[in-house]
Amino acid sequence: MVVVDDASDDHTGDIIAQCSDKRLRYIRHAERRGAAAARNTGIRVSQGAYIAFQDSDDEWLPEKLARQMDVFAQSDARTGVVYCRFQHIHAERVSYHPSMMRTVISHLLRVSRALCGDLHLALLHGNWITTQTAIVRRTCFEHCGAFDTELKRFQDWDLWLRLSRFYQFAYINQSLVRTHFTADSLSAASDTLVPAFERLIRKHATGTQQGRYLVAQYWYALGRSACYSQQRNQGIYHFIRAIRLCPFNMVYWVAALAALAGLPIYSRLAPLIGGY
DSSP states (O other), rough: OEEEOSSSOOOOHHHHHHHOTOEEEEOOOEEEEOHHHHHHHHHHHHOEEEEEEEOTEEEEEEEEEHHHHHHTTTTTEEEEEEEEEEEEEETEEEEEEEHHHHHHHHHHHHHTTOBBOHHHHHHHHHOOOGGGGGGEEHHHHHHOOOOTTOOOHHHHHHHHHHHTTTTTEEEEEEEEEEEEEETTGGGOOOOGHHHHHHHHHHTTTOOTTTHHHHHHHHHHHHHHHHHTTTTHHHHHHHHHHHHHHHHHHHHHHHHHHHHHHHHHHHHHHHHEEEEE
16 A cells, blocks of 8 residues: 655654554655646655555545456456546535436446446546545556646546547446545635546547547536536526537537526536536
């Protein structure tokens, strides 16, 4: 286990010093460099053929690693990532990802919305795989590179888009991870949404016919952000822009109709609709 302390002030070093297990390695950054740089440090110093990730405010359930390694044992070298379902806890609200709606759509549109196998097209429609749920072959990083340190959000989405060009993904349809929303969570930083999406679009959408899926996700993300900020009309406007790019996307239609019905209804349906 490699613990990367990204210049925290929570006495992580003191806690690690109390552990005598030599399998535990502790590395501290002298200054805060961000989640992507911290994960890249962990990848660089690790020695295993498979790499799994965990954040300080989240939980693995006891069977997670064993279940995923069993899948790898039954897969060939084309399978680069094994991930699982997870539950996200925000105050009293618990949501599951992939969302119920995305799971249903995956059965209806097996190619463009698959949950396993060749996921590149599906990932252009949005990301549902969080870093904590995934185990990745080391050779994937050697081939495709590690996390993009210029991205303040969506580092995992960017990585999956790159890996999915060359590798298959396997999926365990069981919630084996719990993630928790905290005030300082990276996902809470709304001011990073636009620049991160713009970089993602430049890297993966420019010059491709399928790139419109990613641009549509940008408008959908802005719509969600507006609705959560109680700006219903702005949210509806962004959802409509997403629909114009992808008129057959049921998620966008449901989100737009829910917002038209009122923010209380949208708030209740949002966890079932899913994010990006």
